[in-house]
Amino acid sequence: MSAALKVVRAGLFDTLQDLGRTGFMAFGMPTAGAMDRVALTLANALVSNPANTAGLEIGVMGPDLLVEADSVHVALVGPLSPALVEGPDTPPKPIESDRSHLLKRGQTLRLGMVEGSSTAYLAIAGGFALAPFMGSLSTYPRAGVGGFEGRKLAAGDALPLARDHAAPGDDRKLAAPFDYGRGPVRIVWGPQEEYFTDTGRRTFVEADYRVSKEADRMGIRFEGPAIEHAVSVAKGGADIISDGIAPGAIQVPGTGLPIVLLADRQTVGGYPKIATVASVDLPRLGRLLPGQTVRFRAVSVEDAEKLRREQEALLVRAIADFKVARPPGGIDLARLYEENLIDGVVFAHTKA
């Protein structure tokens, strides 16, 4: 029997995502990919996967997954309430997030609501045994491509796994929650900031904007004061000749209300874009929930690039600082080695 994770109960919006499908925007193909690149990267690192391995992006509420493999290491990143493991003969037991877990055949992972964020991630050691589409496993449901059958998961799906049993090794955990940064969301003006008045631009960076209910993988519509176009909307002030849409582009249609375009955004569009979210803060955007408010603050392209490099260094450090997660009552082998308690044995072996 081939290894699989079986969806016993579907969550609300669970899709397989990697870091995105690049190289085909010229054909109108959106990149899709994880809304929170940082969380997926951490989840993958916890189970020693390359960063671009597809994991399960959990939107709003997670699924119940039955392990149909001898054993598998999985990692959960993001707050899930509850997160339980249940055996065929053992009652549900809570498990921690931000760490990996060794699961055995017949166990069921029960994942509840994502709390305080719109997304959480589950990485599987070795990844899924699925064929990429246009070089990526990111699911893009509008075209029915990528991931598992091009759609969100449904009850009864059996997600084929690349490995049938877990590689030996301890479970690991984050030393501390990752620091996404606080304060205003950093933006870079452009590409069409001149389509707005000085007053309009000031409104955009001085007002609070609230995430509306229209927030999904394609983008977030914000509510707040309208941003003034330089030319009246009736005279075409909210129309441009369509151009390319970068991740985090903030378009302002005739309503004057900003829409931030995210993973599943269309490749080109005809509304003027006042600014673009700096890539360092895209993972924060990917976590926002309806009702939350943000403020925007402008930085230069150079500063945005620098901030992104600093975040990458933080991410590398967070991975280097992973701790061994000791199973309750179990022996922590790595810690024994670290503390040289069995050093003599190793030394004797080396000498002989």
Next chain:
Amino acid sequence: MSVRYLSCGDTAFTVEFGNEISPEINGRVMALHAAIGRAREAGDLTGVVETVPTMRSLMVTYDPLAASRADLQPRIDMLIARGLPTGMASRRVTLPCCYDDAEFAPDLAEVAERTKKTVEQVIAAHLASPFKVYVLGFMPGLAYVAGLDRSLYLPRRAQPRVRVPRSSVAIAMDMTTIYPFESPGGWHLIGRTPLWMFDKRREQPVFLAPGDSLSFQRVDRKTFDRIAHDVEAGTFDWIKLVNAP
């Protein structure tokens, strides 16, 4: 002709060649798209991820961990300064289209009435239009194809349809398009091609590419059904639609 560089955050910038739609401007966009592609194949422009051509601009996306705007912009400037060829050879693509079925062409009679032509004259004008694929976008495989005969110019329908069938051939303004999926749409439906503009089973799922020269070939319902059968079965020979430039 000077270009403008527009910021799109720290992962992209747009090279804008002008603020109008013209074959000359689009020719330069496509030439830079191709020049960057060649430079990347030669191992230059490390950090560039992809380029997205539109009517009058090219968006260049990059990985800020591998390159910076300050590195890349002068290199793009150099490619432009070296001279972009205009009038580049493009693929010539011919798509079969069936206009002779009321189900396929629900707006044909209205288009004829509003443009003061007979139905046959509308079809003839569509067949004679020198079409060119400018941009793909909005949904995967949806092509904005300009060059529609000016006598067929009509604004979009006041009331968009909720469901336009896949592979519908439609016109609006100075453009034609082919719907790659069933979707909402506000263009005038004047025919249908048996081909799929997006077929995920194919190695290159999107058939049309920016820069293609395009024309339609009229087919009857019987021919339509025969081709549709082959497309459905995945046995259709797409290569024969393309002539060497």
